[in-house]
Amino acid sequence: MIDKLEFLLALAREKNFRKAADECGVTQPTFSAAIKQLEDILGVLLVQRSSRFLGFTAEGERVLDWARRIVADSRAMRQEVQALKRGLVGHLKIAAIPTALGMVSELTTPYREKHPQVKFTIYSRTSVEVLSMLSNLEVDAGITYIDNEPLGKARSIPLYSEQYRLVTSENSPLGDRQSVTWAEVGKIPLCLLTPDMQNRRIINRLLQTAGSGELESTLESNSMIVLFSHVRTGRWASVMPEKLANTLGLTERLRSIPIVEPEAVHMIGLVVPNREPMTPLTVALVAEAKLLAERLRD
Incomplete structure (x- = not known):
């Protein structure tokens, strides 16, 4: 059966x-x-x-x-049963939104140190796809926004707050500022994630609320690496989460400038199936997520 x-x-x-x-x-x-x-x-x-x-x-x-x-x-x-016999063994599959991919290693690295017989597969997916894959048992867990759209039948563990920065060359428009407003950001050419990404929908709403109207990006991609590689040339600008920009590595020519008025924050978290008992692999991942959340709060 x-x-x-x-x-x-x-x-x-x-x-x-x-x-x-x-x-x-x-x-x-x-x-x-x-x-x-x-x-x-x-x-x-x-x-x-x-x-x-x-x-x-x-x-x-x-x-x-x-x-x-x-x-x-x-x-x-x-x-x-396998864990009782051999310790944690198996294959852990995680789907993450593009803006959170840089943080995944902070979960998987300490996890593997404790459970070296576990291997991982990490997928880059939209927030909708993360929840769909979780529901259909295609992945064991997801990393996505937990305060912006309904999570359905999923349990969430908050990890960190996503705050937004204008990432641009110091010689570009607004590049010499200590902070910028969303209204100002909406007036310069940007390269951004594709419209199917929740991060892009968040940015669109913030810009529209600031009176920037319908946003027209100069370049779109579903990959943050593609966006960042363009920004690193010094000829493009983008809106990125602060932690991701820091993870990817700012050059001497690039600046990460806080965007204010309004100051927007969204919570990123681990999501797992809301069922008991959880698999031992997932139990260990939830425990690691709670430790990571504590480290990021310190």
Whole structure:
């Protein structure tokens, strides 16, 4: 039964029978047969389909909710048994918004020092994708904004406050200032994250509130590295979180200037599934997140 529920979750992620079968490492006929067997066991139609996947029935959506719980509990049980036998062993997957990627190492490095048999995969994703991947059991945890949009069925651990800076050359407009307002920032060319990123939506709202109207950026990317590499040339400017700018490294020519009026702060935190018991890998990550939050407050 568990393997069939895993197949159902894969289908929810991929929305395509062939891709879901590939993800599960089986042929498409084997995959389709397993879904049909699950429907026969439960006595309901779960998937709307003709020659292709069309979506889930109402019963299928309800079974998906149960599948997430059952599969998550099954994974937690296996991890706990393994931990009792060998200590923490496994693969921890974390999805983080681009502006928080520079902080991930402050979680993973001390974690690995304590649990050297754990390996990591880190994904760069939008805030919406972080929560979707968490819900669909594609990742064990996420790092995202926890005070700006609904988190759904997730537990959050606050890590640090994101404060915003104008990062620009000292010779560029506003580059000689000790602080700038959002209204002033809205009047200069900027390179920013793409509109699907929550950081960009936050910046847009702040600029609009300051009376800057609709923002037109000179360059957009879903990668903070791309933005910062342009800013480092001294010919571009951007709005970045203070901690990220410091992590990426300011050159002698670059300045990180506080943006005030209004002074905006948003909380970044670790999010994990709101279910008990948590997997041992996730329990250890939550513990590390609390230690990191204490260090950042000091």
